[in-house]
Structures are given as structure tokens and as C-alpha cells.
Amino acid sequence: MTLAIQLALHHRGGDGPAVPNIAGAGAAPAATSSAGAQAHVYGTGADAQDVASLASGAAGVAIAPLRPSAFTHPIAEYRAYARASARTLAARAAALERALATGDTGTSRAAWARADSSWRRVGAAYGALGALGDAIGGDAGGLARIEHGLWPGAAPRHLLPAARRLRTDVARLRAVLAGSAITPLDYATRAHEILEDVQRDDFGSTVPSDSGVRATADGIAATRVVLRTLAPVLAGRGDALAVSRASLDRLAATVAKIRRAHGGAYPRVATLSRTEREHLLGELGAALQGLSGVPDELETAVPPRPARIPAR
Incomplete structure (x- = not known):
């Protein structure tokens, strides 16, 4: 089977020299030490066993960590969107x-x-x-x-x-x-947290306007903006982007169906039928499950290596 080689540009605490990360079938096994100490790989805090474990998948990492600078353009693109949204908010x-x-x-x-x-559509900020x-x-x-x-x-x-x-x-x-x-971490997690906030805050009995249906639509719109900016970064790193988009599409279709059933307006949550409410909350939960993979595919640091088992 063909060996897949990924060059991970990673430096703990910031951008730094490239560290090779080899992933896929046929990757090299983890390095071993006969001297009780490992030589550190230039430009990282990792020793040779750290790098070899990542290469073989022994550390449980399927994709290489990202440089924080990979988020520069997505965050800049989001700022431009958010500032335009702020102008609309000012008028409203x-x-x-x-x-x-x-x-x-x-x-x-x-x-x-x-x-x-x-x-709400400002979203990630x-x-x-x-x-x-x-x-x-x-x-x-x-x-x-x-x-x-x-x-x-x-x-x-x-x-x-x-x-x-x-x-x-x-x-x-x-x-x-x-x-x-x-920060890159904040931005990566907001892709999931926008709708998580809606689920937590907008479907309870203490919401005066009872506007959870509309809040869901706004959350979908804001989340799609964040995913759009992150799409080039997520490309080739797994299926989180495709899964997230599909689950958002299903949730949006559910909201649209509810609106049609209520004369084109966003109804109060209290006026939903039991079936409508269960369907909406079910699709919202499914969307959150789909979005939960986004932060995992946007890691900017190598997770800690599992503890070595002492030699007998």
C-alpha cells in the first residue's frame, strides 16, 4: 500500500522549522532508545520517539498539527464579515x-x-x-x-x-x-459553540421572546460563515467539513419546513407541535455532533505522548 507522507510545520508555542510527520499504512514503527534518553529533534520540544510515534500513529494522531498562522486568513475574512454585520446591526x-x-x-x-x-449573526466574536x-x-x-x-x-x-x-x-x-x-483555538471552537449556545440558552421556559426557532436559523447562518472561512484549512484533513455542512443543511431544511407550516414566520417554541419540537431539537443535536469534529481537525499542537512503559 502506498505510503502517505505529510510534512507538519509545527513548533510548540508558535511557528517554527518543519518537522516531518509520516502517516499512513507502512509508516515507520516508533523509535526505541538503548541509552535511556532520546535526541531532541531540532526546532521542537519533542524527541525522536515523539516524532516516530506520531509518524506511526502510535500517539493516536491521524493528522498533522497546524501552524497558528494557518488561521490568519480565515480570521481576517471573518473580521471583514463581522464588521459588515455590525453596520447592519447599527442600522437595526x-x-x-x-x-x-x-x-x-x-x-x-x-x-x-x-x-x-x-x-447573533456576528457569531464567532x-x-x-x-x-x-x-x-x-x-x-x-x-x-x-x-x-x-x-x-x-x-x-x-x-x-x-x-x-x-x-x-x-x-x-x-x-x-x-x-x-x-x-486566537486560533477560539476560532476553531466557535464553529461548534455558536449552535451549542442556542441549544443551551434559547429553548428554555425562561426565554421571554421564546425565539429558539429564529435563534437556530441565525446560528446556522453564523456557523456557515465560520465554516466557509475555514474550508481551505480543513481541506484534506478529514471529513468534518463535509459532515458539518450536510448536518447544517438538514437542520436548515427542518427550520424552513417549520416556517412554512406557520405561515412563513418563525414561530414561538411554545407553539410548535410535539413532533416539530422533537424533530428540530433532534436535528440540532445531530448538527452539533457533526460540528464537534471541526476543532479536532484544527489542532495546532501535538497532544501529549502517552507515558512510556518502564523497561523490566
């Missing part, structure tokens, strides 16, 4: 303030839903925005305060101070996104 935050000023609850709820969707992210979309942030006011039905005009603060915070978002720190 201003529209929400105007809607609240009319005093009409229905108009205000619809405007809030549009602003909330824009925030939540954890990188610090206090500003909390002020916009945190549990006590502007969007949450307005949501808790509009449901079950506070007077919309009473929520104008929160809306003004939200508009001010959102106006800062594009500048913060340009310089916020997004």
Missing part, C-alpha cells in the same frame, strides 16, 4: 429605538427581533469583545433588557433609555472588531 438598533418611540408593542417586538438576529459584548448581548445587556421589557408587555417608551445605550454600544462595535483578539 437605530430602527429599534424609533419603533419603541412609537409606543407600539408589535412594531417594537419585530424591530427587536431584527436587531437580535443581526447580533462573542467571547473576544469583552465588556462591550456583554453590554450588547449579555444576560444583562441592552438586547436582553429590551426583550425582558417587551415580553410580556412593558410600555415600549419606557425602554427607550436602554435602546439609546444599546445604539451607543453598537456604534463602537466595528472599531472593536477590527482589533479584538481572536
Whole structure:
């Protein structure tokens, strides 16, 4: 069987010299030591047995670790998308303030839903925005305060101070996104965490707007953006990208079917039939299972080598 040779450019703690990683049938067996110590391979913290174990698959690693620099372009591409989304959010935050000023609850709820969707579609940056992210979309942030006011039905005009603060915070978002720190590890895991957050936070009885169906659609959209930016990095490293895309397609089809059954609108979770709810949550769980392979295929470090068995 043909030997597959992969050159893994890896250096613990950053970019460094190339370290050969040979994987596939016919790879060399793990190196052994007769002197009780291994020579270290130049440019790494690994000795010869570490490298040989990786080559043979003895360490359980099927693919070579990535350089952190492999994420530079995907993160830059995401920043451009997120800053454009922030511009849309700014317009919708201003529209929400105007809607609240009319005093009409229905108009205000619809405007809030549009602003909330824009925030959710920013997607991968939540954890990188610090206090500003909390002020916009945190549990006590502007969007949450307005949501808790509009449901079950506070007077919309009473929520104008929160809306003004939200508009001010959102106006800062594009500048913060340009310089916020997004690490390769954070970015790789967000592909899975966006919808995981939806599953955890948006289907409980404590969600005032009961908007889990819409939140799922927004999560799908944000996750697809992250996967699109990561596609060149994931290419050839396994099947996580294909599996993730297929599972997202099935989840999106489920959401679309539910919308059609409810007149084209995103229904409240409480109005779903038992079958609709079970199907939606089942496909959401399946999508998360599919996405769980993405971080594994984007490792930037060699996992610790299993402990050696002492010689008798």
C-alpha cells in the first residue's frame, strides 16, 4: 500500500522549522532508545520517539498539527464579515429605538427581533469583545433588557433609555472588531459553540421572546460563515467539513419546513407541535455532533505522548 507522507510545520508555542510527520499504512514503527534518553529533534520540544510515534500513529494522531498562522486568513475574512454585520446591526438598533418611540408593542417586538438576529449573526466574536459584548448581548445587556421589557408587555417608551445605550454600544462595535483578539483555538471552537449556545440558552421556559426557532436559523447562518472561512484549512484533513455542512443543511431544511407550516414566520417554541419540537431539537443535536469534529481537525499542537512503559 502506498505510503502517505505529510510534512507538519509545527513548533510548540508558535511557528517554527518543519518537522516531518509520516502517516499512513507502512509508516515507520516508533523509535526505541538503548541509552535511556532520546535526541531532541531540532526546532521542537519533542524527541525522536515523539516524532516516530506520531509518524506511526502510535500517539493516536491521524493528522498533522497546524501552524497558528494557518488561521490568519480565515480570521481576517471573518473580521471583514463581522464588521459588515455590525453596520447592519447599527442600522437595526437605530430602527429599534424609533419603533419603541412609537409606543407600539408589535412594531417594537419585530424591530427587536431584527436587531437580535443581526447580533447573533456576528457569531464567532462573542467571547473576544469583552465588556462591550456583554453590554450588547449579555444576560444583562441592552438586547436582553429590551426583550425582558417587551415580553410580556412593558410600555415600549419606557425602554427607550436602554435602546439609546444599546445604539451607543453598537456604534463602537466595528472599531472593536477590527482589533479584538481572536486566537486560533477560539476560532476553531466557535464553529461548534455558536449552535451549542442556542441549544443551551434559547429553548428554555425562561426565554421571554421564546425565539429558539429564529435563534437556530441565525446560528446556522453564523456557523456557515465560520465554516466557509475555514474550508481551505480543513481541506484534506478529514471529513468534518463535509459532515458539518450536510448536518447544517438538514437542520436548515427542518427550520424552513417549520416556517412554512406557520405561515412563513418563525414561530414561538411554545407553539410548535410535539413532533416539530422533537424533530428540530433532534436535528440540532445531530448538527452539533457533526460540528464537534471541526476543532479536532484544527489542532495546532501535538497532544501529549502517552507515558512510556518502564523497561523490566
